[in-house]
């Protein structure tokens with residue numbers, strides 16, 4: 135089978151391709167013939183490398199995987215050959231106190247396909263059956279490959295961590311990023327008043343079709359001032375900030391008393407300078423979040439099944455064009471998801 139492999143960190147061209155044997159499923163594993171694999175910002179970190187962090191190279195990237203069950207290993211009872219499935223990329227032991235309590239994202243042995251283990255930019259993958267769910271019948275493989283990382287991360291941030299409630303106000307940075315698109319949809323289904331920022335007018339225009347109430351172009355105005363004016367100087371209840379250095383302090387200032395800032399990343403830098411008095415004077419909560427639970431995954435899938443959440447697909451590429459897709463993602467020339475199609 136064909137596999138895209140990162141052997142050493144570097145530019146998009148450093149992605150190489152090789153032929154590998156098709157794995158045999160072990161007991162309780164399902165062998166999936168992969169049909170589609172969604173790309174994430176995470177793929178760029180894995181390819182470029184992160185100072186002070188060691189990725190287990192060589193590594194097959196790709197975390198958002200859909201496909202067809204090719205073979206079920208010994209002991210698998212929930213799936214049969216030919217089932218259309220979607221894979222939850224989170225790996226966990228299944229037995230520790232966190233896993234048993236339904237908080238598998240806190241498992242000491244937590245990992246992620248495409249980051250700590252080989253992911254979906256290859257033709258076949260064998261995974262434990264507890265990571266596998268039936269793909270809702272109305273979703274195509276490429277639509278399914280838009281779901282896991284963005285929507286599970288967004289669900290855990292907004293519902294699990296920030297505890298959003300109807301009627302609250304929320305500021306979501308970075309219109310156009312996959313996780314922001316997911317946050318807007320989840321905030322909309324919970325009945326929040328939604329403010330969205332972007333430095334791109336085009337991305338704000340496209341965001342209007344997804345949801346949101348106020349659209350703040352940060353190349354023309356200060357989002358902090360705009361929020362202040364739009365909320366009668368009160369500020370918002372919740373800010374989602376996965377940008378980091380350029381926005382973080384103004385995000386804190388944009389919160390009302392008792393507000394919550396939640397973050398799943400810092401794409402523009404994580405060395406933050408913070409004036410702590412805003413946090414204690416205003417009773418703020420700063421909430422870090424990585425991915426989500428198996429329960430979040432199942433809940434998100436249910437909302438796709440009922441049509442409350444929808445996939446926002448930018449484009450599809452062949453596996454052979456993965457380097458080009460990485461370059462486009464790096465230049466932020468995408469809105470929503472880029473999905474690699476497997477033969």
Ligand SMILES: [Zn+2]
Nearest residue numbers: 227230233241
């Ligand atoms: Zn565990």
